Amino acid sequence: MLKDLVVKSRSYRGYDESRRITEQELLELVDCARFAPYSVNGQPFCYLLLHEKEDTDRLQPLTGWAKALPGMKLPHPGKCPTAFIVICQNTEWDSNLSRYLRDVGAVAQTMLLAATEMGLGGIMIGNFSPAKVSEAMKLPDTIVPMLIVAFGKPDEKIVLTEVSSGESIKYYRDDQDVHYVPKRKLEDIVIRANAEKYDK
Ligand SMILES: Cc1cc2nc3c(=O)[nH]c(=O)nc-3n(C[C@H](O)[C@H](O)[C@H](O)COP(=O)(O)O)c2cc1C
Numbered sequence: 439m440l441k442d443l444v445v446k447s448r449s450y451r452g453y454d455e456s457r458r459i460t461e462q463e464l465l466e467l468v469d470c471a472r473f474a475p476y477s478v479n480g481q482p483f484c485y486l487l488l489h490e491k492e493d494t495d496r497l498q499p500l501t502g503w504a505k506a507l508p509g510m511k512l513p514h515p516g517k518c519p520t521a522f523i524v525i526c527q528n529t530e531w532d533s534n535l536s537r538y539l540r541d542v543g544a545v546a547q548t549m550l551l552a553a554t555e556m557g558l559g560g561i562m563i564g565n566f567s568p569a570k571v572s573e574a575m576k577l578p579d580t581i582v583p584m585l586i587v588a589f590g591k592p593d594e595k596i597v598l599t600e601v602s603s604g605e606s607i608k609y610y611r612d613d614q615d616v617h618y619v620p621k622r623k624l625e626d627i628v629i630r631a632n633a634e635k636y637d638k
Pocket of ligand 1: 448449619
């Protein structure tokens, strides 16, 4: 069921480094992203694939993880992702970098769901400097990094919890390194049209 896949597809920050991801697997993910929706069907993205260790080692230090846990350096040593896809915009196809900011999320989530179905996992990383990534990866000026997605075989426990409105939605870890992600309840996020009609 799609919902099971969506629930299983969490943002993982710990991976089994012995399970390298292949280029073929990354190509399958991009082949799914290719069919995502795009505003005015613009399709301005291209995808930098990194799966060799020397390449992932070069990108890893340029990515920021778990800003909400400032005392913790994640991933823990030896638990880094084994592949990255850098979603880039080709400005020769469309130079407007703000036009497709929503589309980037649809593309990234499509790849994460596909990875989950393949028994893998990942995380979107927005905390990076496009200029530094471009320089490190020797990208031409026309190819602009928009969002990074890390992939690997998840090697950590994540627990979803439900919070009532007014409670904290900050993610946290316990002393066993279990990662908890509070989600708002269905009843707290739905706005019904004509609500006053149903309240009677
Ligand atoms: C657009 C976007 C950018 C994100 N960037 C980062 C990031 O730079 N570093 C990080 O550790 N997590 C990042 N995340 C992951 C979120 O922290 C994560 O989605 C959130 O904590 C909820 O956890 P869940 O995805 O398991 O539900 C990002 C998520 C999204 C949607």
